[in-house]
Amino acid sequence: MDQLAGTQTSTRMVRIHQRFPALRFLSDARRVLDDGIDLLRLKLDALPDGVYQPVPGVHVRKAKRSVGTGSRWAAMAPVVERLGVRSALDVGANVGYFPIKLAQRGIPSVALEADPKCVRTAMTAVRRNGLDNVAVMSLEFRPDTVGLLPATDCTLLLSLWHHLVRELGLGTATDLLRELWGRTGKVMFFDSGEDEMPGSFGLPRMVPTPDAWLTEYLEKNCAGGRVEHLGRHRAFDADGLPTDRALFAVIRRETPEA
Numbered sequence: 001m002d003q004l005a006g007t008q009t010s011t012r013m014v015r016i017h018q019r020f021p022a023l024r025f026l027s028d029a030r031r032v033l034d035d036g037i038d039l040l041r042l043k044l045d046a047l048p049d050g051v052y053q054p055v056p057g058v059h060v061r062k063a064k065r066s067v068g069t070g071s072r073w074a075a076m077a078p079v080v081e082r083l084g085v086r087s088a089l090d091v092g093a094n095v096g097y098f099p100i101k102l103a104q105r106g107i108p109s110v111a112l113e114a115d116p117k118c119v120r121t122a123m124t125a126v127r128r129n130g131l132d133n134v135a136v137m138s139l140e141f142r143p144d145t146v147g148l149l150p151a152t153d154c155t156l157l158l159s160l161w162h163h164l165v166r167e168l169g170l171g172t173a174t175d176l177l178r179e180l181w182g183r184t185g186k187v188m189f190f191d192s193g194e195d196e197m198p199g200s201f202g203l204p205r206m207v208p209t210p211d212a213w214l215t216e217y218l219e220k221n222c223a224g225g226r227v228e229h230l231g232r233h234r235a236f237d238a239d240g241l242p243t244d245r246a247l248f249a250v251i252r253r254e255t256p257e258a
Helices: 002-019 021-045 066-083 097-104 116-128 161-168 170-182 210-221
Strands: 088-091 109-113 134-138 152-158 184-191 225-236 242-252
Touching: 066 097, 066 152, 066 184, 066 225, 066 242, 088 097, 097 109, 097 116, 097 134, 097 152, 109 116, 116 134, 152 170, 161 170, 170 184, 170 210, 184 225, 210 225, 210 242
Parallel strands: 088 109, 088 152, 109 134, 152 184
Antiparallel strands: 184 242, 225 242
16 A cells, blocks of 8 residues: 555656756756755865876776775676675675676675765765666774674775774684674685784784784685685775785685686
8 A cells, every 4th residue: 555655656746857957957956056066065075195096987086096906806707606695795895896897787785985085985975987786885894883784705805804803803803704604605705914014913823924923824615615816906004005915706615607
């Protein structure tokens, strides 16, 4: 009954708009105004240092991590295709570059982000790209919120783990990694700050090399997963100086390739 009433209301509104062209003009004017406000907000939120990731479909100041973001996606996309990923969650999604790229492939995605500026930019980018299969979730990732996150085929945990170690300690950061892996059906993409990070982050010594240490760490804490190294990609250290980091795909051993 409620559905019928909703359909009738929608039909009446369409007929009203058809009879009164001025209403269509006001609706179009509202969209133009909204777009202008969105673009102004994007420019303000990008101050003073620009954006971290590129913003698909939106013209903003060049992202400082444009090269590294693009190369990471180029490395991940074939794995996503190969494994037949059908849903995704990006934890610490920033402005939503990866969820948007996934959604453009027809993969419903959740962009989890706590920074209000990034949330606003991500929501605008999703809307400007005409996507209806991306949810932007404004939430801080921590032990008391991890239970709210959905189970998906694919999880992205990029450039966040070292911040979790600094803020919560290695033990809690590891627990959160395991929780995410438990919600991951096919593949988790992971990278982290390495030896370039200062001692204040509390990272363990990654010996004999960061690549080897992180591979062993992921194998130990992602039960039933095998680790693929997806190359090293451009990043920045705590002082904003260029460096590079290893990118990993942790793939469930029983996952059949599509």
